[in-house]
Amino acid sequence: MVPSEDAAPQLDVDQILADPGVRIIVCCGAGGVGKTTTAAALALRAAEQHGRRTVVLTIDPARRLAQSLGLTELDNTPRQVKGIDVETSGGELHAMMLDMKRTFDDVVLQHTDPAKAAEIFSNPFYQAMSSTFAGTQEYMAMEKLGQLHARGEWDLIVVDTPPSRSALDFLDAPARLSRFLDGRMLRLLMAPARSGGRSMFSLVTASFGMFSKVVQKILGAQLLTDLSGFVAALDSMFGGFRQRAEQTYRILQARETAFVLVAAPEPDAVREAAYFAGRLREEKMPLAGLVLNRVHRPAVPELDAERSRLAAERLAELGGHEATAEVLRAHAALARQAVREQQVAARFTEAFPAVPSVSVTAQPADVHDVDGLRTIGAAISRP
Numbered sequence: 533m534v535p536s537e538d539a540a541p542q543l544d545v546d547q548i549l550a551d552p553g554v555r556i557i558v559c560c561g562a563g564g565v566g567k568t569t570t571a572a573a574l575a576l577r578a579a580e581q582h583g584r585r586t587v588v589l590t591i592d593p594a595r596r597l598a599q600s601l602g603l604t605e606l607d608n609t610p611r612q613v614k615g616i617d618v619e620t621s622g623g624e625l626h627a628m629m630l631d632m633k634r635t636f637d638d639v640v641l642q643h644t645d646p647a648k649a650a651e652i653f654s655n656p657f658y659q660a661m662s663s664t665f666a667g668t669q670e671y672m673a674m675e676k677l678g679q680l681h682a683r684g685e686w687d688l689i690v691v692d693t694p695p696s697r698s699a700l701d702f703l704d705a706p707a708r709l710s711r712f713l714d715g716r717m718l719r720l721l722m723a724p725a726r727s728g729g730r731s732m733f734s735l736v737t738a739s740f741g742m743f744s745k746v747v748q749k750i751l752g753a754q755l756l757t758d759l760s761g762f763v764a765a766l767d768s769m770f771g772g773f774r775q776r777a778e779q780t781y782r783i784l785q786a787r788e789t790a791f792v793l794v795a796a797p798e799p800d801a802v803r804e805a806a807y808f809a810g811r812l813r814e815e816k817m818p819l820a821g822l823v824l825n826r827v828h829r830p831a832v833p834e835l836d837a838e839r840s841r842l843a844a845e846r847l848a849e850l851g852g853h854e855a856t857a858e859v860l861r862a863h864a865a866l867a868r869q870a871v872r873e874q875q876v877a878a879r880f881t882e883a884f885p886a887v888p889s890v891s892v893t894a895q896p897a898d899v900h901d902v903d904g905l906r907t908i909g910a911a912i913s914r915p
Contacts, residue, residue: 540822540881540885540887540888540889541886541888542818542888542889543822543888543890543912544888544913545577545792545821545823545890545912545913546576546577546581546582546913548790548792548820549574549577549578549581549582549584549913550582551683552687553787553788554688554788554789554790555681555686555687555688555689555788555789556677556681556688556689556690556691556783556784556788556789556790557571557574557688557689557690557691557789557790557791557792557820558691558693558702558784558789558790558791558792558800559571559690559691559692559693559792559794560702560791560792560793560794560808561693561793561794561795561801561804561805561808562784562789562800562801562804562805564796564801565648565794565795565796565801565825566796566826566892567692567693567794567825568590568597569600569825569899569905569908570692570792570794570825570908570912571588571590571597571690571691571692571911572588572590572597572601572627572690572692572905572911573601573905573906573908573912574690574909575587575588575625575627575688575690576601576613576616576625576690576902576905576906576909577585577906577909577910577912578623578625578687578690578779579616579618579620579621579623579624579625580616580617580618580621580623580625580825580906581909581913582623583618583621583622583623584620584623584687584688585623585624585685585686585687585688586612586623586624586625586626586686586687586688586689586690586692587625587627587628587680587685587686587688587689587690588625588626588627588628588630588689588690588692589628589629589630589673589677589689589690589692589783590606590627590630590678590690590692590693591627591629591630591669591673591692591693591694597629597692598626598627598629599901600899600902600904600905601613601625601627601902601903601905602614602615602811602901602902603627605757606627606628606629607629607634607768608629608630608631608634608635608638608676608880609626609628610626610627610628610680611626611627611628611703612624612625612626613626613627614846614863615902616902626686630669630672630673630676630694632661632662632663632668632669633662635675635676636661636668636672637653637662639670639675639773640652640653649747653877654678657747664789667772668705669694669705669841670683670693670701670702670704670705671777673691673693673694673702673705673842674777674780675776675780677689677691677710677780677783678776678779678780678783679840681780681783681794683697688805690854691783692808703784703811703815717779734738740781745783757854768811784817784857785815785816785817785818786818787818789817789818790818790820791797791812791817791818791819791820792820792821792822792823793805793808793809793819793821793822793823793887794823794825794826795822795823795824795880796824796825796826797824797826797827797828797873797877798876799876799879802876802877802880803879805822805880806879806880806883806884809822809880809883809884810883811888820885820888821887821888821889821890822851822880822887822888822889822890823889823890823892823912824834824877824890824891824892825890825892825894826867826892826894826895827873827877827892827893827894828866828870828873828893829870829893830863830866830867830870831863832863833867835863835866835867835872837864837865837867837868837871838864839862840861840863841860841861841864842856842869843857843860844861844864845857846862847860877889877891880912890912890914892908892911892912893911895907895908
């Protein structure tokens, strides 16, 4: 028999979407579990069904969100989605895709004068850091969320978190960047700028002797020069990075935020969701519930896999019922898969029995348009 899905309380997504006190929904989980589709479906439903002025922020390089919303492209600026059904509700839907480097550039432009910004932009270390530095994408996602929240233009902001190695990277990146900016090595490299402009190498060599030679040998003289110039140029901004990261972190802890975990009924994805749920609990961040995507359900759940298999074997022995036997075999395979999936999902429920959840049946094809998003939104929001 297929295990009962009633072990966990039911997640009422419509209640969350309709609540004016909820201004941010963060969809998080492992990569490849449907976060982008879930985020877009929630944002669309908030606009169409609940009349909210909504913006969805995606970090999806495959541009699936743009395609599903009928947009030719998405960029770092919110674009209004036309042709959705908001006549009755009066809502709006806007969408945007994080441009990591442009967001970093905007931060620099906002907090420095044009000459200093030009110096920073031309620095090779900055060019590398703003494009490929580990954690920069997650940090800039937090920066963009903070910017959208500060503008106060939106009833609801829906965030599709980055496809990171770990879902926890979204929470850890600001702290990692702060540690980098506060690190002993970086303070050492900042010393020349704070000592009247003396050469980094003369200062470090005079103070540390062999240490300078070792560092120069490992990193290379040019990289150290680039890094020193980067540090000197960005010195005045470091406190602002930390301050904004801490402010956004507090927003994520506030009652106006709702975290929605997204997973598929696979061991790694459920394990990642459980890790994230534990971390949210430790950080006192508001976890609204779990969306379990791509769940398989047999059409006749009362017919279990074993009975279906035996019936298929019996018909094969009798002969003349090949099509019926094949249908029974397919049903048996699907029933076994459903049992496996619910056993995997139960690991999360057992660890977090009070966290509401909802299951979304696997779709016959990938979601690629607004109608598909409506279907997913309705499935997530079922009573």
